[in-house]
């Protein structure tokens with residue numbers, strides 16, 4: 001998560017794309033793109049792109065399937081806020097005051113509180129899940 005390396009992906013159009021639905025390799029430039037709302041996505045640097053996931057598909061059918069999948073995924077504001085908080089913290093490893101956090105995330109103190117709460121809940125669930133060590137693989141979010 002450091003930005004020391006200048007090798008940005010996306011500039012090189014010789015890279016074939018993979019369909020997010022079926023994994024098919026698309027190397028003839030026929031891939032289709034769409035952006036879907038996904039509250040678990042925060043962009044590395046640009047807050048304007050938060051909450052949007054770029055999807056790639058081999059056909060209109062698969063693009064529709066993917067859009068449908070993400071439409072069914074609940075968009076949780078607190079999850080998005082948690083991501084913004086995490087990104088800000090990541091950029092300021094020495095720590096931040098609440099005021100600085102408000103400034104960096106563009107969130108209100110109440111939203112930050114909810115975001116942190118969400119993150120803690122997520123960590124709790126994760127620990128519970130890994131603690132039980134039960135049926136991984138078929139996790140039904």
Ligand SMILES: [Zn+2]
Pocket residue numbers: 019020021022023024057058059062
């Ligand atoms: Zn496909």
